[in-house]
Amino acid sequence: MSRLLWTLKLQERFFGRARWDPSQITDEWFRAHFEYAADVVQQWIGSALDVRTAHLLNFGCGDGITDLALVLRFGATAIHGVDIRREYAKLPRIAREQLGMQRIPSALSFETISPGAPLASRHQGIDGIMSWSTFEHVQRDQLLPILRDLYTCLRPGGVFFLQIEPLFYSPYGSHLRRYDDVPWHHLQVGEEALWQIVKNHEGPIDASEVDFGFADFGVDGYKRFVFKEYQALNRLNADELVDLVELAGFTVERQERRKVDLNPPPELLAQYPEELLRNNEVLLLLRKPQEQSMARSV
Numbered sequence: 001m002s003r004l005l006w007t008l009k010l011q012e013r014f015f016g017r018a019r020w021d022p023s024q025i026t027d028e029w030f031r032a033h034f035e036y037a038a039d040v041v042q043q044w045i046g047s048a049l050d051v052r053t054a055h056l057l058n059f060g061c062g063d064g065i066t067d068l069a070l071v072l073r074f075g076a077t078a079i080h081g082v083d084i085r086r087e088y089a090k091l092p093r094i095a096r097e098q099l100g101m102q103r104i105p106s107a108l109s110f111e112t113i114s115p116g117a118p119l120a121s122r123h124q125g126i127d128g129i130m131s132w133s134t135f136e137h138v139q140r141d142q143l144l145p146i147l148r149d150l151y152t153c154l155r156p157g158g159v160f161f162l163q164i165e166p167l168f169y170s171p172y173g174s175h176l177r178r179y180d181d182v183p184w185h186h187l188q189v190g191e192e193a194l195w196q197i198v199k200n201h202e203g204p205i206d207a208s209e210v211d212f213g214f215a216d217f218g219v220d221g222y223k224r225f226v227f228k229e230y231q232a233l234n235r236l237n238a239d240e241l242v243d244l245v246e247l248a249g250f251t252v253e254r255q256e257r258r259k260v261d262l263n264p265p266p267e268l269l270a271q272y273p274e275e276l277l278r279n280n281e282v283l284l285l286l287r288k289p290q291e292q293s294m295a296r297s298v
């Protein structure tokens with residue numbers, strides 16, 4: 001147990017859980033994760049286990065706001081967030097600013113990992129894993145090894161809720177909508193033209209799309225960061241994702257593919273299936289079978 005976690009547990013024991021007040025929320029990014037994302041995670045994972053007693057792992061936890069909400073709003077008692085960045089280090093400040101909360105709950109712990117670094121040697125017997133808008137950012141050749149590793153982390157019968165939005169071939173699958181509102185633009189113009197649009201963008205961007213990293217980067221630095229993220233997207237589609245999770249040994253217990261209500265331009269319909277172009281979100285509830293079947297080899 002880290003020193004910080006130990007201190008938090010001790011403080012909680014003596015003083016109780018720090019008070020929090022959702023009426024103080026002013027930030028739209030915070031609200032989107034504290035309310036909407038946490039609601040969806042709870043609906044999906046909470047349908048398969050009791051978050052109040054489960055040991056949970058959040059793969060690609062980002063700033064940890066959703067984890068905080070699962071603890072405060074739904075009574076989760078053990079969530080470990082892992083990420084290749086350290087945005088979660090901002091959570092105590094964010095919780096103070098947005099909820100008036102003096103310390104984050106000891107039910108939360110976080111860890112920085114290297115991309116693709118195995119977790120199973122340190123995390124075994126996990127009841128539930130969640131991953132929100134993360135798997136589209138994982139390098140392609142690391143997808144299957146990571147899924148197999150997460151499978152090993154779970155106890156037999158454990159569940160994994162995996163969500164991706166926006167999927168690459170959908171109207172805003174570039175993740176650049178903050179700067180470019182033209183649907184499917186990334187499938188129609190080259191990278192240089194897209195970068196010029198991002199670079200030349202002026203004025204405010206949608207507050208619900210501005211994360212807490214924005215202040216670190218500044219206006220131009222954030223543009224460069226977001227564009228690099230676009231270039232690194234693995235362009236995974238929902239069919240490929242389902243094939244990969246099954247290869248890793250999971251059974252798909254429930255899946256939902258959401259579609260946008262927009263008509264793709266004819267020139268794109270000549271190149272890609274309409275289904276692919278309109279499918280912007282995939283939500284999967286996966287289970288590790290009780291009887292451990294051998295994961296299929298590639």
Ligand SMILES: C[S@@+](CC[C@H](N)C(=O)[O-])C[C@H]1O[C@@H](n2cnc3c(N)ncnc32)[C@H](O)[C@@H]1O
Binds near residue numbers: 059085134142
């Ligand atoms: C769009 S953010 C989503 C973060 C968080 N789930 C949320 O909803 O705010 C994608 C996250 O995936 C993380 N990520 C990307 N590749 C990863 C990898 N190989 N292993 C773990 N996390 C990864 C990024 O650092 C980033 O925090």
